Amino acid sequence: MKNKILNLLLILVLVLLVSCSDNEDQIVVDYAGSANYFINNKTTKDLILIFEKTEELGSEIDTTRVISSDISLLILEDSLLGQNPVPEDSLEEIKIYEASNLSDPLLTFSPVDNDDWTITGQELGDSGFGLTSYEVILTDSILD
Numbered sequence: 001m002k003n004k005i006l007n008l009l010l011i012l013v014l015v016l017l018v019s020c021s022d023n024e025d026q027i028v029v030d031y032a033g034s035a036n037y038f039i040n041n042k043t044t045k046d047l048i049l050i051f052e053k054t055e056e057l058g059s060e061i062d063t064t065r066v067i068s069s070d071i072s073l074l075i076l077e078d079s080l081l082g083q084n085p086v087p088e089d090s091l092e093e094i095k096i097y098e099a100s101n102l103s104d105p106l107l108t109f110s111p112v113d114n115d116d117w118t119i120t121g122q123e124l125g126d127s128g129f130g131l132t133s134y135e136v137i138l139t140d141s142i143l144d
Contacts, residue, residue: 030081030082031081031082031127031128031129032079032080032081032082032129033079033080033083033084033085033129033130033131033132034077034078034079034080034084034085034130034131034132035077035078035079035084035085035086035087035089035090035131035132035133035134036074036076036077036131036132036133036134037074037075037076037077037078037087037090037091037117037134037135038072038073038074038075038120038133038134038135038136039064039067039072039073039075039096039135039136039138040071040072040073040135040136040137040138041067041068041069041070041071041072041073041138042069042070042137042138042139043069043138043139043140043143044069044140045069045098045099045106045140045143046066046067046068046069046098046099046100047066047067047096047097047098047099047106047138048063048064048065048066048067048096048097048098048099048102049063049064049067049075049094049095049096049097050062050063050064050094050095050097051063051064051075051076051091051092051093051094051095052091052092052093052094053076053090053091053092054088054089054090054091054092055092056089057078057090059092062075062076066099072135076090076091078090083129084124084128084129084130084132085132086114086117086132086134087112087113087114087116087117087134088111088112088113088114091109091112092110092111092112093108093109093110093111093112094108094109094110094112095107095108095109095110096108096138096143106143107138107142107143109136116136117134117135117136118134118135118136118137119132119133119134120133120134120135121133
């Protein structure tokens with residue numbers, strides 16, 4: 001019994017010594033950026049998009065709901081540690097179809113090019129990281 005008490009006292013002293021050390025936990029801050037990608041349908045057609053995400057996002061293929069004329073639709077949100085994502089970081093390919101004909105794309109962006117997108121808003125913090133909104137405006141003249 002005496003040994004058990006001595007062992008418990010020894011463990012208690014060790015716990016107290018370790019917990020009172022001068023080592024402070026350091027907080028690590030990793031900055032991240034995020035992006036929203038919008039398709040703005042300025043055509044006279046109802047559209048559907050089928051897009052492939054980049055390999056970093058799992059190369060998933062996704063489809064939008066019908067994008068009616070004069071509607072801007074958020075198709076993807078992305079974020080990255082250590083950088084602000086741009087369209088080429090998030091999207092590999094976009095195919096645009098008329099909603100009534102899903103067999104022949106009207107337009108294909110493959111590979112996706114940053115120059116095809118317009119920045120419509122940025123909310124960056126002092127670190128230079130934050131939210132950037134991108135948009136592609138589709139018109140009848142672009143699709144013809």
